[in-house]
Amino acid sequence: MITAICPGSYDPVTFGHVDVIGRAAAIFDRVVVGVVGAPRHKTPLFSLEDRVAFLREALSDLANVEVDVFSELVVEFARKWEAKAIVKGLRVISDFEWEFQMNQLNRMLAPEIETVYVMASAQVSFVSSSGVKEIAAFGGKVDELVPESVARRFVELYPQGRPGTPENPQE
Numbered sequence: 001m002i003t004a005i006c007p008g009s010y011d012p013v014t015f016g017h018v019d020v021i022g023r024a025a026a027i028f029d030r031v032v033v034g035v036v037g038a039p040r041h042k043t044p045l046f047s048l049e050d051r052v053a054f055l056r057e058a059l060s061d062l063a064n065v066e067v068d069v070f071s072e073l074v075v076e077f078a079r080k081w082e083a084k085a086i087v088k089g090l091r092v093i094s095d096f097e098w099e100f101q102m103n104q105l106n107r108m109l110a111p112e113i114e115t116v117y118v119m120a121s122a123q124v125s126f127v128s129s130s131g132v133k134e135i136a137a138f139g140g141k142v143d144e145l146v147p148e149s150v151a152r153r154f155v156e157l158y159p160q161g162r163p164g165t166p167e168n169p170q171e
Contacts, residue, residue: 004085004116007034007074011044012150013054014132016124020089023118025062032081033059037071045133050153058147074102075110086113091120091128 006021010033025031035051044051048069055067070077078086086106088099103115120127127145136142136154143151 001029002085003030003032003081003083004028004087005032005034005074005078005081005083006087007036007070007077009036009039009042009044009129010051010055011039011042011129012046012051012132012146012153013058014124014127014129014146014150015144016089016091016120016127018058018147019121019124020087020118021059021065022062024087024116025065027116028085028087029064031062031065031087032083033065033067034070034074034077035067037069045157046153054147054150054153057149073109075106075113078110078113083113086115088115088117089120090117091125 004024004027006024008017010017021031021033033055035048035055037048046054052067052069059065059067068077068081070080072080074086088102090096090099099115099117106113106115119125124145132142132145135145137158139158139160141151142154146154
């Protein structure tokens with residue numbers, strides 16, 4: 001059985017993520033979606049529990065996909081699952097610049113684990129979690145960009161469609 005991991009913060013999961021994970025599931029025997037518990041480069045809007053629940057619901061029709069949480073190095077998470085590959089989605093050139101650096105570091109740490117890049121489908125290549133959060137905070141519709149449960153949560157967080165903190169959307 002060949003296992004791959006798809007690591008990310010998934011804050012929140014978008015249809016771009018679902019596209020990449022679904023395509024990876026068609027290639028590998030098992031795909032483990034790894035949710036970073038506490039990302040170091042940003043503070044998540046959604047709790048870890050919410051991000052995991054959103055993913056499990058969005059990926060429920062993919063029998064060979066599991067969701068797990070990790071807080072160690074990506075390569076250590078891959079080793080824990082005996083994964084042969086790390087799958088990453090690419091949308092734009094700036095994604096490549098970051099991923100190239102990460103690939104070189106991961107390759108140095110774990111040369112036995114290959115990184116595989118999946119180009120986002122044209123229909124979702126422009127979708128980013130940060131862009132979705134910005135649209136939702138200003139009251140824009142995100143129904144076509146994220147799974148239904150995520151879209152509903154945005155309506156709860158920003159009922160007046162005004163930017164602000166989720167605790168006080170009126171700010």
